[in-house]
């Protein structure tokens with residue numbers, strides 16, 4: 083009896099929120115979206131369009147279920163800006179774990195390493211618009227070179 | 243004495259001039275390295291009573307790198323011996339006033355505390371940039387290896403290398419680029 087009741091309830095629910103099943107997807111699945119803003123004579127047009135992923139052929143093919151940093155067994159330093167910049171937005175903000183797909187330890191490690199690299203002024207082109215792009219033009223002690231020891235990061239992976 | 247042996251004799255007792263590029267180097271760790279050259283500790287003929295120390299020319303002392311928050315945590319103390327004559331200067335303030343002083347003080351405190359220290363310091367020449375006077379430059383015959391590699395800024399890496407670098411991150415489908 084209970085089973086029958088549930089079955090009827092489910093049919094009723096599907097009738098209320100009716101949605102036709104679609105077999106054709108309207109967007110190409112391998113594409114990324116990009117939003118552009120244009121301003122012409124007080125008319126602001128916000129446009130979203132699909133762009134192909136440019137660096138898809140450069141992606142590392144890993145046969146491991148671990149996250150990309152654990153699978154490659156890389157000992158990333160804060161001076162490895164070519165690796166760290168991949169996990170950033172264009173304004174230098176760290177991408178969330180949902181996007182980076184790193185494990186908990188590596189996500190926290192990369193976040194700390196990015197902060198170190200930004201403080202040392204190694205990624206001045208990935209900063210918010212308001213920032214001074216040249217690290218030599220910063221104020222007080224910030225204009226001088228500084229380096230960091232990776233051992234000071236709390237989140238350890240493989241003892242480094 | 244053969245000619246080769248005489249040359250070896252000469253080379254052993256000659257003062258060598260070393261150059262050290264302090265760009266992105268820690269002055270306190272470099273001081274421990276430079277101390278060996280200034281005192282001649284690396285030489286097999288070393289003895290505290292024989293004067294076998296070398297000259298060291300430090301360039302780019304303005305570009306030194308301190309670790310972590312040391313620029314605003316390390317304090318230099320000075321007392322004029324008058325009442326209220328004590329001053330505490332932060333490392334970045336001292337570096338603003340004279341970009342050679344931090345390296346000089348680091349080497350000075352790394353040397354053993356004896357009467358020879360001030361004479362050994364006379365063999366250390368520090369320049370804030372890479373311009374060395376001609377009379378010093380013509381003596382230099384050796385370069386000391388830097389302790390840590392000089393990091394490269396992301397905007398100074400050629401675009402070709404940045405574009406062809408292997409990617410670790412795989413964007414999820416329908417990710418909005420920013």
Ligand SMILES: [Zn+2]
Nearest residue numbers: 149152185188
């Ligand atoms: Zn992982």
